[in-house]
Amino acid sequence: MIAHAIVFYIFSLIAIVSAIMVTVSKNTVNSVFFLILDFISISCLFIMIGAEFLGMIMLIVYVGAVAVLFLFVVMMLNVAQQKNEWFNSSGRSSHIPVGLLVSIIIFFELIIVIGGWKYKPDLLDSIAIEIDTDLTNTQSLGTVIYTDYIHLFQLSGMVLLVAMIGAIVLTFRQRSGVKRQSYFKQISRDRKDGIELVDVENNKGVKIDA
Amino acid sequence: MAELFIFFEQIYRILFLLIPVLVSVAMIVWLDRRVWAFVQKRRGPNVVGPFGLFQTLADALKYIFKEIIIPASSNKVIFILAPIVTMTLALIAWAVIPFSETFVxxxxxxxILYLFAVSSLGxxxxxxxxxxxxxKYPFLGAIRSAAQMVSYEVSIGVIIINVLLCVGSLNLSNIVLAQKDLWFVIPLFPMFIIFFISALAETNRPPFDLPEAEAELVAGYxxxxxxxxxxMFWLGEYANILLMCAMGSILFLGGWLSPIDLFPFNIIPSPIWLILKILFLFILxxxxxxxxxxxxxxxxxxLGxxxxxxxxxxYVVLTASFLMYFDLLPGN
Structure with missing residues (x-):
């Protein structure tokens, strides 16, 4: 049990320190790398409490896909310079109240949740679904999501679809004058379309573009 | 005391897995160059050791004694971390590969999610x-490679879902045991082909080696x-290729199972079968x-x-409907 606790504290320490480093570090790319470290240590924590499916999905979705896109954008836009300018400018104080407000709200929400859990133990009995400890958590998630909560599941799918279509519509632009390759056109071309035999008269030449 | 014993036993087991993997990575580099040479009617590396087998070791020695040059304008910490990350990720994935029913x-x-996650971190x-x-060139290569790997991961994920539908478990040993009667390469043959091509793209192998396309990008990243x-980049890349071959043989070619469960075949130990399948895929x-x-x-x-x-x-829809209609769905 002691080994368990030690490992837990190592991971949570890494998670907290890297979360702080995300906001503190001057270089934006370094921030994203710390964010990735944070994601990884949180997924390790998930695995430690036995939620291995959540932990792996966290790795695949957040670290494997979302953070890659983050990195992409940050590296391409060269935000590092912008941020430094912003730090030095006089207008920076206007952002602090907003951030403070958000963090205070999150802090109180956490107090309510954790306090309720701590001081009113019968709150745990109000969970909607019995937890079956025999099943692996992949199976138990599947049996819940695809039966009782199928509508919510499909609804979230619809939200994602709308977001996807929205992103495509926002970024799609039809450029004119782009030469596209069509395999079918290339393959279905035959000799008759490509080659023409012409008798050239002396001193007259041939009009090719006709 | 007992915990210490478990600790050392685990370390022993990890070394027992990692050292063969590293040695086989070295051998596989040699095999790759040999096959490539034979196709082009050359001899390939054949000087160092029997059949040139120690060529990679000689190369590795050369690399060890060369100077490490760190560009002055680079971000030094990340520059040094990058090959370490590649190498580590390529090696930790081997932890879950089952070589037989007990040897894992x-x-x-x-x-399978762990394998997928680790390969997507690559x-x-x-x-x-x-x-x-x-x-400039390394950055262009890196951007290309990231886009390429993210794109092909998506299709690999969907292919894994196909296999999982037939198995009903995310455990790799269960995936292999589900193929006892029929390897998934037969019912899911189109998926096997797509998996193979996606694996080529995922590991930046030719014909998809755009990140290091030497004509345009010098050597890419x-x-x-x-x-x-x-x-280390190079070893990590080949370890990843081997890993993809192992993944392909576990998902589609029946992992450690012998092709026919008859006398001369089933006395061969099961790790040998897995290694043979990995080699087959690698030669492809x-x-x-x-x-x-x-x-x-x-x-x-x-294409992606x-x-x-x-x-x-x-194909996911087809597989699911087929299993549903004929009441073949695994599990309860």
């Missing part, structure tokens, strides 16, 4: 290396690397490197998003 380092419930080594070099750091990889010309970048993206992804999605 970590028989975890979500083995892109970080490349992006970090390309960005930290602070140079590795341009600024030298000495041992380059060698090497042959394709020698035979197929490099894709253009837009063709690569078109417009052909592979829709096709494998349709």
């Amino acid at each position: 380092l970590a028989d975890i419930n979500v083995g 892109v970080y080594g490349i992006i970090m290396g390309g960005w930290a070099s602070n140079s 590795q341009t600024e690397y030298s000495g041992m750091m380059y060698a 990889f090497a042959l394709i490197k020698a035979i197929v010309p490099r894709y253009r970048y837009d063709q690569l993206m078109k 998003w417009k052909i592979f992804l829709p096709f494998s999605l349709i």
